Amino acid sequence: MSLKAEHINYIYSAGTAYEIAALRDINFEIPDGQFLGLIGHTGSGKSTLVQHLNGLIKATGGQLYFNGEDIYREGYSMRELRSQVGLVFQYPEHQLFEVDVLSDVCFGPLNQGMSKEAAKERARAALRMVGLGEEYESRSPFELSGGQKRRVAIAGVLAMEPQVLILDEPTAGLDPRGRDEILDQLAALHREKKITVILVSHSMEDVARYVERIIVMNQGKILYDGEPREVFRHYEELEQVGLAAPQVTYIMHALKASGLDVDENATTIREARETILQAFRKE
Amino acid sequence: MIKDITLGQYYPADSILHKLDPRVKLVATLVFIVSLFLVKTWVGYVVATLFLALVIRMSRVPFSFMVRGLKAIIMLLMITVVFNLFLTPGNRVLVSFWKFQITDEGLRTAAFMAVRLIYLIIGSSVMTLTTTPNDLTDGMEKGLGPLKKLHVPVHEMAMIMAIALRFIPILMEETDKIMKAQMARGADFETGNLVQKAKSLVPLLVPLFISAFRRANDLAMAMEARCYHGGEGRTKMKPLRYESRDFKAYGVLGLYLCAVIAVRVLGNYVRLI
Amino acid sequence: MNMIEASRVVYEYAHYDEDGNIDEIKRAVDGVDLDIQKGDFVAILGHNGSGKSTLAKHLNAILTPREGTVWVDGKDTKDEGKIWEIRQSAGMVFQNPDNQIIGTIVEEDVGFGPENMGVPTKEIWERVEESLKAVNMVKYRHHSPNKLSGGQKQRVAIAGVVAMHPQCIVLDEPTAMLDPNGRKEVIRAVRALNQVEDITVVLITHYMEEVIYADKVIVMDEGKIIMQGTPREIFSQVEKLKSCRLDVPQATLLAYELKQAGLKLPDGILTREELVEELCRLKQNT
Numbered sequence: 153m154s155l156k157a158e159h160i161n162y163i164y165s166a167g168t169a170y171e172i173a174a175l176r177d178i179n180f181e182i183p184d185g186q187f188l189g190l191i192g193h194t195g196s197g198k199s200t201l202v203q204h205l206n207g208l209i210k211a212t213g214g215q216l217y218f219n220g221e222d223i224y225r226e227g228y229s230m231r232e233l234r235s236q237v238g239l240v241f242q243y244p245e246h247q248l249f250e251v252d253v254l255s256d257v258c259f260g261p262l263n264q265g266m267s268k269e270a271a272k273e274r275a276r277a278a279l280r281m282v283g284l285g286e287e288y289e290s291r292s293p294f295e296l297s298g299g300q301k302r303r304v305a306i307a308g309v310l311a312m313e314p315q316v317l318i319l320d321e322p323t324a325g326l327d328p329r330g331r332d333e334i335l336d337q338l339a340a341l342h343r344e345k346k347i348t349v350i351l352v353s354h355s356m357e358d359v360a361r362y363v364e365r366i367i368v369m370n371q372g373k374i375l376y377d378g379e380p381r382e383v384f385r386h387y388e389e390l391e392q393v394g395l396a397a398p399q400v401t402y403i404m405h406a407l408k409a410s411g412l413d414v415d416e417n418a419t420t421i422r423e424a425r426e427t428i429l430q431a432f433r434k435e
Numbered sequence: 436m437i438k439d440i441t442l443g444q445y446y447p448a449d450s451i452l453h454k455l456d457p458r459v460k461l462v463a464t465l466v467f468i469v470s471l472f473l474v475k476t477w478v479g480y481v482v483a484t485l486f487l488a489l490v491i492r493m494s495r496v497p498f499s500f501m502v503r504g505l506k507a508i509i510m511l512l513m514i515t516v517v518f519n520l521f522l523t524p525g526n527r528v529l530v531s532f533w534k535f536q537i538t539d540e541g542l543r544t545a546a547f548m549a550v551r552l553i554y555l556i557i558g559s560s561v562m563t564l565t566t567t568p569n570d571l572t573d574g575m576e577k578g579l580g581p582l583k584k585l586h587v588p589v590h591e592m593a594m595i596m597a598i599a600l601r602f603i604p605i606l607m608e609e610t611d612k613i614m615k616a617q618m619a620r621g622a623d624f625e626t627g628n629l630v631q632k633a634k635s636l637v638p639l640l641v642p643l644f645i646s647a648f649r650r651a652n653d654l655a656m657a658m659e660a661r662c663y664h665g666g667e668g669r670t671k672m673k674p675l676r677y678e679s680r681d682f683k684a685y686g687v688l689g690l691y692l693c694a695v696i697a698v699r700v701l702g703n704y705v706r707l708i
Numbered sequence: 709m710n711m712i713e714a715s716r717v718v719y720e721y722a723h724y725d726e727d728g729n730i731d732e733i734k735r736a737v738d739g740v741d742l743d744i745q746k747g748d749f750v751a752i753l754g755h756n757g758s759g760k761s762t763l764a765k766h767l768n769a770i771l772t773p774r775e776g777t778v779w780v781d782g783k784d785t786k787d788e789g790k791i792w793e794i795r796q797s798a799g800m801v802f803q804n805p806d807n808q809i810i811g812t813i814v815e816e817d818v819g820f821g822p823e824n825m826g827v828p829t830k831e832i833w834e835r836v837e838e839s840l841k842a843v844n845m846v847k848y849r850h851h852s853p854n855k856l857s858g859g860q861k862q863r864v865a866i867a868g869v870v871a872m873h874p875q876c877i878v879l880d881e882p883t884a885m886l887d888p889n890g891r892k893e894v895i896r897a898v899r900a901l902n903q904v905e906d907i908t909v910v911l912i913t914h915y916m917e918e919v920i921y922a923d924k925v926i927v928m929d930e931g932k933i934i935m936q937g938t939p940r941e942i943f944s945q946v947e948k949l950k951s952c953r954l955d956v957p958q959a960t961l962l963a964y965e966l967k968q969a970g971l972k973l974p975d976g977i978l979t980r981e982e983l984v985e986e987l988c989r990l991k992q993n994t
Contacts, residue, residue: 194857194887208615231621239619246609247616249641259638263621294645298756308620325884327755327914329953354887357958394889399958399980406984412991421958425965428987432971569812601812604854650807657808660768660800661821661868662792672819672832 154219155182155205155237155316155348161213162200162372174200176372178214182350184315187342189359189380190352192369193394198352199242201369202318205350206237235264238314242321244305245298253279253296253304254289260312271311278311279304281345282337299330306334310341316348317341323358335362356398360384360419368395381417400424407431446564450495453565456681457574463688464562470695471551471558479698480550486691487554487561496564504560505553512552519545568600577675590666598654606647613642711876711908712767712798714742716776719762736762738931739776744910746875749902751919751939752912754928755953760912763928764880767910768798781875796825799869803881805861806853814856814864815840815849821872832871839867842905843897859890863897870901876908877901883915891915916943916955920978927954940976959983 162175175197182188192198203209204216207223207230216223223233241247250256254275261271279288282303288296293304302322309317319338323331339362342349353359359366359380366383368376370393376383384390387397387405398419404427408416413434415427447453452460467486474480491501505512523545525538566574576593583589614624617638624635717740725731736759744750754760765771766778769785781797783790799821802808811817815836822832840846843863853861862882869877879898883891895918902909911918919925925942927935929952935942943949946956946964956964963977963986971990977983 193889203615206619208618231623234619235621241612241616241619244616246646247613247620247638247642249638259617259622260620263623312621328955329755332953396888400962403959403962403980403983406980407987410984410988412987421962421965424962425969428962428966429969429971432991569816597812598810601810601853605806650804653802653804653807654810656770657800657802658810658820660770660795660802661810661872662795662824663820664792664824668826669823670826670829670832672816672823672829672836674829 154184154217156180156217157204157214158217159214160201160204160211160216162197162204162209163212174372175204175211178374180367180374180377182316182348184348185342185346186348186365187339187363188348188350189363189366190350190369191354191356191359191366191395193354196369197372198369199320200372202239202320202350202352205316205318206234206239208234208239231263235260235312236314237316237318238309238312240306240309240317240319240322242324243302244308244322245293245301247308248293248301248305251292252290253284253293256293256304257307257311260308264312274311274313275307278307281310281341282307283333299326299333302326302330302334303337314347316350318350318352320352321354322351323353323355331358338362354395356384356396360398360400370395380419384419385417445567446496446500448495448565450493450565451680452490452494452561454680455565455684456675456677457566457570458578458675458677459681459684459688460562460566461571461574461578463684464559466688466692467558468555470692471554473695473699475547476698476702479695479702480547482691482694482698483554487558490561491557494561494565496561500564501557501560504556508552508556512549515548515552516545519548569597572596572600573671573673573675590669594666602647602650605650606643609646610639610643613639613646710743710779711746711748711781712742712744712910713779714740714766714773714776715778716741717763717766717773717778718775719759719766719771720774721762735931737766737773740928740931740933742778742926742933744876744908746908747902747906748924749899749909749922750911750924750926751922752910752926752928753914753916753919753942753954755914758928759931760928761880762931764800764878764910764912767876767878768800769794770800792825796872797874798876798878799872799874801862801865801869801877801879801882803884805858805865805885808865809853809861809868812852813849814845814851814853817853817864818849818867818871821868825872835871835873836867839871842870842901843867857890858886859893862886862890862894866894866897866901870905870907874907876910878910878912880912881914882911883913883918891918914954916957916960920957927952939978943978944975 157178157180160175160178161173164172164174178201190198190202200209204211210224218233218237221228248256250259254272257275257278258271261274266274284300284303284307293301296304306322322334326334335358338349341347351359351363363380366376366378366380367374368383368390375393376386384397384401387401390397400419400421404414404416404418404424407414412431414431418424418427470483474483491498520537520541521535523538523541525540527539528536529539529542530537572593576589579587579589622635622638627635717737718735719737721734721736722730723732723734740763752760752763762771766773766785767780769791772786778785780794783794785794809817810820818836818839819832822835827835840849843866845860845863845867848856848860853864856864883894886894898909898911899921901907911922913919920939922939925937925939926933927942934952935945935948943956943960946960949956957978959980959982960977963973963983967973973986973990977986
């Protein structure tokens with residue numbers, strides 16, 4: 153039970169002079185229930201990669217397995233795959249179109265062939281998951297605030313009850329409050345529903361706080377794959393490819409270099425606080 | 436998907452044709468199209484062909500690009516040829532079967548019509564291939580300038596065209612994105628009958644319109660913030676100014692037009708041509 | 709002399725119900741006083757809906773106040789005869805890079821403002837050249853804006869404003885839609901304009917790291933100014949910032965947490981270098 157990529161390649165405009173390799177030899181396996189961060193700067197191939205995972209883009213080479221089944225074999229239902237692997241695009245509020253919030257969230261379940269009643273049931277549950285109460289159901293999605301719109305859009309994918317939820321930069325353009333609310337809800341969702349969550353982001357700080365594993369993409373290839381503290385150990389190399397480790401990582405390394413006995417692999421404020429205090433207490 | 440449709444078929448190259456004032460090229464295209472309907476004889480077509488060949492050579496655009504435009508009218512071309520071929524009455528019947536007959540006159544008309552259509556398309560392609568959409572807009576604005584006196588909003592029309600040119604690629608990309616987002620929610624844009632297909636477009640069109648309006652609103656504000664207040668009192672960064680090559684081009688064009696008219700008029704007297 | 713001055717500015721949005729009657733009036737800006745000196749770099753912070761963007765639109769007369777007055781370079785924004793002068797002296801850069809570029813070629817877009825102002829052709833070319841240089845985009849002058857990255861597009865937008873020779877630039881969340889590299893590019897360009905060209909900058913943002921170089925920080929909440937001061941003064945008040953759900957730079961936050969735990973660190977640490985330095989000093993003294 154997992155998502156598994158084997159030697160995935162994707163080449164734009166193959167066979168022409170404009171040939172660009174967007175993805176090159178991508179290999180990974182994501183077990184069920186993992187909270188994963190996919191990091192890379194704009195153009196690193198991360199958005200292209202996630203569109204492979206629900207079959208919106210077909211690889212020009214390599215295999216993709218979902219729950220052990222080759223999704224490129226003949227007769228494999230891409231629609232079925234898309235309802236199992238939910239993908240929330242960047243600025244998902246741009247896809248809202250219905251007259252009220254509840255109908256919009258029903259769109260996915262109805263496409264899955266559910267009855268109106270069952271779809272509403274699902275939609276209500278999904279709205280609660282993103283923290284929107286009954287009072288929002290009959291409101292027009294277009295008169296909500298930016299953060300609320302985005303949560304409605306996320307609920308639109310959640311209502312399909314996917315096993316894997318992928319979010320492409322879910323916090324782009326939100327203020328700190330909106331960002332924290334969405335990330336906290338995702339973390340809760342991951343905890344309670346035990347679904348796999350893949351968070352595509354370029355913010356190291358966000359990712360470090362929530363995920364258990366990070367895949368770093370650069371120029372269409374996987375650069376690092378591991379636990380956050382392990383990945384951030386390469387903060388100098390990350391910087392070279394235009395990414396930065398969390399501020400905390402820099403502070404910790406600088407402290408260590410100045411002779412303080414701290415754990416330089418701390419990545420969050422809490423970890424940093426503990427290890428610094430410990431270093432001072434030892435005296 | 437949708438992104439593959441190419442828009443604005445400008446072909447960048449360094450030729451005298453590229454450098455010509457867009458007004459010259461607009462006028463030339465117009466004159467060329469008119470000339471195609473003036474000529475009635477083989478000699479006339481020879482003149483037109485020579486002129487077109489000269490222009491294509493000067494443009495330095497590969498010939499294959501010129502022909503590309505013909506794909507769009509291939510059906511129209513076939514129908515025209517077939518109709519003219521079979522339905523033109525004439526003196527000498529060349530081939531005849533069942534109710535149809537091909538006459539010498541029919542053959543002649545069909546050939547002329549085909550050549551006319553092909554030249555028309557190639558002629559306008561030469562213009563669009565050698566002129567950036569911007570220049571084209573500028574040329575139209577300036578060329579239609581006299582209409583301002585008749586209260587035709589020439590500047591506004593040109594501005595609308597320019598903005599459309601800027602935003603069409605952006606909206607195309609957006610369409611692609613929304614389509615994918617809805618497909619991720621199980622939408623199906625491909626199967627079903629006509630009614631179902633039309634219905635399935637709602638989740639695409641509503642967000643697209645909303646986005647277009649939001650962009651229009653933003654853009655209007657940004658333009659105002661940069662002191663845009665209509666065409667009045669505006670200067671141009673790249674004003675159109677005729678140079679000597681433009682006058683030469685007008686001269687060549689005049690000569691061509693004279694030649695076509697001469698062939699036409701003489702043709703009435705001398706049966707030979 | 710004051711570049712921008714505002715006195716008791718109030719702006720209200722009316723919300724209409726389905727029958728077209730006003731059912732709710734929201735005060736987006738509620739009695740704001742401002743005083744921005746020439747050459748200043750002022751940052752306005754606040755979460756979405758705090759009124760900061762509405763206030764920004766008052767600074768070049770896109771909106772005019774319902775109550776109170778805004779003066780830009782001594783001119784009242786309600787004076788319709790001066791509106792083009794005001795917009796020329798206080799340029800504005802918006803959030804979405806795509807929706808503010810008008811030209812289909814970079815240099816033509818930069819020339820758009822001067823064209824509108826009726827600047828002679830030869831001078832437009834000079835202005836375009838120098839503006840593109842100021843944001844380091846000369847290389848891309850013949851490119852289509854559609855082919856540029858977000859940060860590059862925003863720099864083109866900034867050049868478009870600079871070409872109008874403004875005394876002041878107001879930037880309304882110019883980095884909200886950019887990735888970290890794009891954000892850095894834009895902030896670097898803005899700081900250079902302030903320091904090299906001595907243009908007054910009003911930067912509206914919700915990213916804390918972008919304001920630590922400002923001369924003055926203004927924090928808004930619910931249409932009102934709730935804090936005002938140097939970045940150090942503002943970031944000394946971690947509790948208050950947290951209470952209006954604003955971020956604090958990570959170095960500041962860590963320093964604050966350590967201080968809470970008993971370490972004797974000074975208030976208002978802004979950068980990671982400062983924090984490291986202070987911690988080392990503390991270590992040596994113990």
